[in-house]
Every structure is written in structure tokens, then in C-alpha cells.
Amino acid sequence: MSTSETIDTDGRDRRIAIIAGGGRLPADLAAGLAERGQNPFVVIAGGEVQPGSELWRYEHEVIELEEFGRLAEVLKKAGASHVVLAGAIERRPALSRLKWTLDLIAILPRVVASLGRGDDGILRGIVGFLEARGFTVMGAHEILPDLVATTATLTRARPTAKDRVDIAAALAAARAIGALDIGQAAIAIGGRVVALEGIEGTDGLLARTGQLRSHGRIAASSRGVLVKCAKPGQELRADLPTIGPNSVEGAHAAGLVGIAVEAGNSIILDQKRVIEVADRLGLFVTGVDGRQQ
Numbered sequence: 001m002s003t004s005e006t007i008d009t010d011g012r013d014r015r016i017a018i019i020a021g022g023g024r025l026p027a028d029l030a031a032g033l034a035e036r037g038q039n040p041f042v043v044i045a046g047g048e049v050q051p052g053s054e055l056w057r058y059e060h061e062v063i064e065l066e067e068f069g070r071l072a073e074v075l076k077k078a079g080a081s082h083v084v085l086a087g088a089i090e091r092r093p094a095l096s097r098l099k100w101t102l103d104l105i106a107i108l109p110r111v112v113a114s115l116g117r118g119d120d121g122i123l124r125g126i127v128g129f130l131e132a133r134g135f136t137v138m139g140a141h142e143i144l145p146d147l148v149a150t151t152a153t154l155t156r157a158r159p160t161a162k163d164r165v166d167i168a169a170a171l172a173a174a175r176a177i178g179a180l181d182i183g184q185a186a187i188a189i190g191g192r193v194v195a196l197e198g199i200e201g202t203d204g205l206l207a208r209t210g211q212l213r214s215h216g217r218i219a220a221s222s223r224g225v226l227v228k229c230a231k232p233g234q235e236l237r238a239d240l241p242t243i244g245p246n247s248v249e250g251a252h253a254a255g256l257v258g259i260a261v262e263a264g265n266s267i268i269l270d271q272k273r274v275i276e277v278a279d280r281l282g283l284f285v286t287g288v289d290g291r292q293q
Contacts, residue, residue: 016143017041017080019071020048020055021087024244024269025140027054029086032144034058041078043071048089065089072133082136084143085126085238088201124235139237140267149266149287154275157284159258163225165191167260167288170227175290178231184241187256189224202228202243206250213255226251229262229290236265243285244269245277252281263287 016033020026020042031054033040042055046064049055061074075083127137141148153159159167170188173196177183183197187209194212197205206226212218228241243259243266251259259278261268266287268274278285 014081015039015041015079016082016084016138017043017075017078018055019043019045019083019085021045021089022048022050023087023242025242025267026086028147028269029084029140029143030055030058041075041080043074045087045089048087072130072135075130075133075135080135082138083130084138084140086140127235127237137237139240141236141240147267147269147271149261149263149268151263151287151289153284153286154268154271155278155284155286157258157278157282159225159260159284159286162191163223163258163284166223166225167227169193170225171229171260171262171288171290174227174229175232178229178234181231184231185226185228187224187226187254189218189222194218194224202226202247203250206247206254206256209256210254218255222255224254224256226254226256226259227261227288228259228266230265234265241266242269243267243274245273248274248277248281248283248285252283256283258284258286260286260288262290265290 016038018026018029018040020030026042026049030040030042040058042058042060044055044060044062046062046067059078061078063071063074130137166188169191170186170193173186173188173193174184177186177196183199183201183205185197185202185205186193187195187205195205195209200208209218209224218224226247228243230236230241234240241261243261247259268285274285
């Protein structure tokens with residue numbers, strides 16, 4: 001039984017709040033909860049959610065990053081007992097604009113201590129803060145388990161033996177940079193790692209690879225794969241590796257022939273559309289068992 005089913009049957013008075021950044025995932029989570037008769041509350045991170053997003057349809061409150069010291073107060077006022085963090089936060093709060101509260105003063109030492117440990121450290125600090133305030137923190141994969149990648153190949157195209165070599169090389173590299181909390185993705189071509197994800201994210205990684213190809217640094221006729229996996233020891237309730245239709249289009253534009261994601265620890269958004277786009281472009285999308293590579 002999934003966590004969401006447990007909530008439905010054992011605690012109908014419980015309420016899930018979504019702390020929403022950019023991207024499609026927060027809207028998918030809200031829609032999934034609404035379809036099951038639950039009434040999600042959405043905390044919209046100011047400036048991160050587009051005006052046309054479906055999230056604005058749900059009961060919500062906008063909180064600027066500099067106001068996150070009042071997050072627990074807002075969640076309690078909405079009657080939330082469970083919280084899920086979803087979506088990208090592109091900017092960092094401006095310290096000069098922080099709105100001081102007792103909760104902010106309480107969390108500040110935790111956040112400051114986490115800054116040196118990168119994004120995952122910051123997320124762990126936020127999760128710990130919320131749990132200390134009595135909230136149960138969930139992962140997106142617990143609410144919508146159908147989004148989680150399996151070891152299946154979803155597309156008509158399938159990885160070749162040479163592609164499998166690239167997958168293994170890129171997976172090892174992605175793990176290595178993940179251990180340093182740098183990124184979650186790598187690209188390998190011809191058995192050699194050619195690009196690693198940095199602060200620019202996966203879209204930037206793919207764009208950079210396309211530029212390398214256009215400049216002749218990568219042979220135009222060579223294949224290549226994008227691999228995404230969770231960071232070693234990652235806080236799996238936040239920031240799971242995610243791909244969607246745009247990832248497939250970006251991989252094709254970069255001249256790659258496929259995408260592999262870590263089964264069980266990655267999310268595939270809009271899976272039907274991902275398959276449609278990949279089949280049209282001739283790319284494969286597959287899950288890999290990270291323990292066996």
C-alpha cells in the first residue's frame with residue numbers, strides 16, 4: 001500500500017501541502033491529490049511558478065523566499081499535516097531582504113550549516129526544520145508512485161550494446177559528481193564521459209553538449225546517452241532526478257540517442273508524452289538498476 005493510500009484510508013482529516021517551485025511536478029501532484037478527493041494546499045514560492053500554472057486553481061498562498069520564516073505558520077493555518085517539496089527553485093533568497101521571525105531565527109543556524117554541503121544539505125535542513133515543527137515530510141514518489149521510473153525500456157528504440165557501455169560510464173560519472181553534491185547527470189559518448197551536469201541543470205548540460213557537437217569537439221555522427229541518477233545518500237523526499245518531454249527534445253538536439261534514469265529513484269513526468277516524443281525522434285528512454293551497473 002502506498003503512503004497516499006494510507007492517508008486516504010487511515011487519516012481523512014489529514015491534509016497534504018505542496019511547497020511548489022517551478023516545473024510541471026507540483027501541478028501533477030496537486031492534480032493527483034485532487035483526483036483522489038483530497039484538497040491540497042499549495043505554498044507557491046514567489047517568482048518560481050508561472051502565472052498560467054494550474055497551481056493557482058487550488059487553495060494557495062504565495063511566499064517569497066525571503067519570507068520562508070513564516071512557512072510553518074502558514075502550513076498550520078491551512079491545516080496541513082503532511083508536506084511535499086516539489087519543483088525547481090532557481091534563485092537564492094536575498095539576505096538583505098529577509099523577513100525575520102522566531103522560526104527563521106530558529107532555522108538559520110541549520111541552514112547556514114547546510115550551505116557548505118550544497119543543495120542536498122539545504123534540503124535536508126528544510127526537511128529537518130519541518131519535521132521538528134510536527135509535519136510529516138513526504139516524497140513526490142510516495143504520492144504519485146506511477147511517476148517513478150522502472151527498469152523497463154519505454155520506447156520502440158532500445159539501447160544497443162555500445163549504448164549500454166555509455167550508460168555505465170555516464171552512471172559512474174553521475175554518481176561521482178553526486179557524491180560531491182554537484183549534479184545528478186552525465187553524458188557519455190563512445191564509452192567516454194564528455195559532459196557533467198553543473199549548476200545550470202540538465203537543460204544547460206544538454207545545450208552545452210549540443211554546442212560541443214556544433215563546434216566539432218564531438219563527432220556529428222557519434223551516438224551518446226544522458227544518464228540521471230540520485231546522489232549517493234540523497235534526501236529522497238526532495239529533488240529526485242526528473243525528466244520530461246523537454247529532456248527528450250533537448251537530448252535529440254544535442255545529438256544523443258537516448259536517456260537512462262535510475263529505476264526507483266527517478267521521476268518521469270508526463271510519461272505518455274515522453275514516449276510519444278521519443279518515438280517520433282527515434283530516441284530510447286530506459287530505466288537502469290543503479291545497483292547493478
